[in-house]
Amino acid sequence: MRENDIPKEFYSFETNAPFERCIECEKYLLDDETEYIIEKAVKNYEGYAAKDTVFDYAICMDCAEHMRKKISKESWSSMMRYFQENMDIERRLEMQHKHPEENLKSCMIKKTQIDDCREYQIYAHCKGGRLNMDNPPYLISGEVMEELIPLLSDKTIDDMNGFLNKHFSPDPSLMEPTPPRLILV
Ligand SMILES: [Zn+2]
Numbered sequence: 129m130r131e132n133d134i135p136k137e138f139y140s141f142e143t144n145a146p147f148e149r150c151i152e153c154e155k156y157l158l159d160d161e162t163e164y165i166i167e168k169a170v171k172n173y174e175g176y177a178a179k180d181t182v183f184d185y186a187i188c189m190d191c192a193e194h195m196r197k198k199i200s201k202e203s204w205s206s207m208m209r210y211f212q213e214n215m216d217i218e219r220r221l222e223m224q225h226k227h228p229e230e231n232l233k234s235c236m237i238k239k240t241q242i243d244d245c246r247e248y249q250i251y252a253h254c255k256g257g258r259l260n261m262d263n264p265p266y267l268i269s270g271e272v273m274e275e276l277i278p279l280l281s282d283k284t285i286d287d288m289n290g291f292l293n294k295h296f297s298p299d300p301s302l303m304e305p306t307p308p309r310l311i312l313v
Pocket of ligand 1: 153154189
């Protein structure tokens with residue numbers, strides 16, 4: 129496995145240290161062989177350096193797989209098609225060799241610079257205390273989220289919102305004006 133240190137961007141907002149537990153099953157994540165995903169949604173304020181973490185979590189592969197199975201086949205294939213059609217595969221492969229922080233500077237799909245994204249989400253695939261660079265970390269802008277939402281069934285959106293509501297009770301002002309956040313584990 130190509131690997132790297134986990135950048136601070138993926139530390140838990142609450143503890144300012146690496147995530148230790150799966151949000152769903154509480155499994156300990158920092159054993160060498162344990163794989164998991166980290167997702168973080170961030171809101172940027174135009175013209176200000178301030179950022180807000182809307183939510184962040186780590187989820188083990190078993191729980192991620194369980195959530196993925198709940199997504200309807202139609203929603204899943206529309207989402208996959210969107211990525212196939214919009215993602216620059218060569219760029220994605222190059223990301224394996226770049227420094228992880230380099231990969232988080234712009235949207236993987238739209239190439240929008242991070243400071244120009246009103247909102248964005250970042251994802252990492254980790255194994256124990258290391259970042260798995262075979263599946264390098266990436267950033268998705270709010271614009272991509274907005275394009276993905278109409279491709280999903282109401283049930284999938286409800287399931288995703290159910291997951292968020294179960295685990296987070298974010299400041300409502302952070303949830304405006306783009307309502308549903310996507311969980312792309
Ligand atoms: Zn779990």
